[in-house]
Amino acid sequence: MSMVAAGAIAAPDGSKVHLYESVASRGDILSTPGNGIGRQGAASPGDTISKAASSIIPDLATLAKSLWNAVAGDDLRTMCDSKTSTWKRALAGADLASSIGDPLKGGLETAAKVVVKDGLEAVSKHLAGDAVDNTSKRVVSALADDASVGAAKATAKADAVAIAGGHAWQKHESEFPGWTRADFQKAVERTVEHPDGQKTLARGRTAYWSDAYKMIVIRDRASPDAGTAFRPKAGKDYFEAGLE
Amino acid sequence: MIAHESHVSFNAEELGVLRSALGEVTLGFEVSDFERTIGMHTADVRSLFLRLRSLGPTTQGNLTPVEVRAARNSLRETIRELGEEEFQTRTGYDFNRGKAVLESLDRLSQT
Numbered sequence: 001m002s003m004v005a006a007g008a009i010a011a012p013d014g015s016k017v018h019l020y021e022s023v024a025s026r027g028d029i030l031s032t033p034g035n036g037i038g039r040q041g042a043a044s045p046g047d048t049i050s051k052a053a054s055s056i057i058p059d060l061a062t063l064a065k066s067l068w069n070a071v072a073g074d075d076l077r078t079m080c081d082s083k084t085s086t087w088k089r090a091l092a093g094a095d096l097a098s099s100i101g102d103p104l105k106g107g108l109e110t111a112a113k114v115v116v117k118d119g120l121e122a123v124s125k126h127l128a129g130d131a132v133d134n135t136s137k138r139v140v141s142a143l144a145d146d147a148s149v150g151a152a153k154a155t156a157k158a159d160a161v162a163i164a165g166g167h168a169w170q171k172h173e174s175e176f177p178g179w180t181r182a183d184f185q186k187a188v189e190r191t192v193e194h195p196d197g198q199k200t201l202a203r204g205r206t207a208y209w210s211d212a213y214k215m216i217v218i219r220d221r222a223s224p225d226a227g228t229a230f231r232p233k234a235g236k237d238y239f240e241a242g243l244e
Numbered sequence: 245m246i247a248h249e250s251h252v253s254f255n256a257e258e259l260g261v262l263r264s265a266l267g268e269v270t271l272g273f274e275v276s277d278f279e280r281t282i283g284m285h286t287a288d289v290r291s292l293f294l295r296l297r298s299l300g301p302t303t304q305g306n307l308t309p310v311e312v313r314a315a316r317n318s319l320r321e322t323i324r325e326l327g328e329e330e331f332q333t334r335t336g337y338d339f340n341r342g343k344a345v346l347e348s349l350d351r352l353s354q355t
Binding site for chain 2: 166201203205220227237241243
């Protein structure tokens with residue numbers, strides 16, 4: 001067997017590259033003592049190299065596979081184990097979250113609904129209460145005002161009737177020339193309702209002054225006629241200084 | 245009221261009755277022949293009224309014999325003018341109380 005035929009590989013340009021040259025360049029490895037390769041024996045260098053290569057290549061393939069399994073497999077196994085652990089934890093967490101989360105979610109929803117409902121009801125009641133309370137107060141106040149005004153008007157009219165119907169008209173008629181008793185009564189009533197001056201006197205009496213009528217009205221609960229009405233000599237000076 | 249040699253002392257209520265009467269004759273109603281009826285000039289009666297009013301309603305006071313006479317005449321005219329039906333309403337004092345003070349002054353003037 002020629003060395004070229006056994007160890008040559010056709011090059012792209014048609015020339016022949018001799019494999020043995022390449023193998024020979026590693027002769028320091030191949031020609032180690034006792035491995036049957038090299039210069040001992042009668043075999044040609046091409047046969048020796050060919051035999052050595054065919055024995056080495058399967059070993060290299062096996063070695064590469066072993067190395068791959070040893071290295072890449074561990075990594076993958078570690079990675080898979082790691083991922084599996086993570087996935088398991090994730091799944092366990094998901095299950096836990098699901099088992100806890102659903103009731104918790106429901107609970108929170110219920111609690112939130114209760115809080116919101118109670119809060120809204122409380123706010124509604126508060127607002128409604130304020131509204132009702134304010135409305136009630138306004139109504140009561142308005143009614144009280146109306147009642148007060150109505151009572152005041154009724155009392156003023158009653159007192160005017162009593163004063164005009166009592167001694168005052170007969171006693172002071174000459175002070176109001178041209179007036180009738182009805183005129184006197186109306187003037188007393190208007191003076192009490194819309195006085196130009198009013199003052200509280202001793203012993204439960206109240207005095208009212210009218211600029212228009214030049215009249216003073218004194219309401220006196222102790223009087224059987226409810227008081228009196230007249231035109232004092234000094235006019236308003238009597239109202240301001242003559243009474244106490 | 246207590247008569248002294250130069251003046252008469254009145255308690256607060258008595259002075260209040262007299263003060264109201266002085267106010268009535270000066271500001272409230274017409275008094276015919278005022279100076280002769282009251283015994284004092286109108287301006288002096290008004291000054292007396294203002295002085296008593298300045299003392300306040302709870303203070304006792306003293307009046308001279310001339311002032312006592314003017315006050316007594318003013319009370320007499322007030323009781324007559326206002327009558328029982330109006331005395332208390334205008335003065336704030338019971339009609340009988342007014343009459344009692346007048347009677348006391350009458351007795352005082354006789355002594």
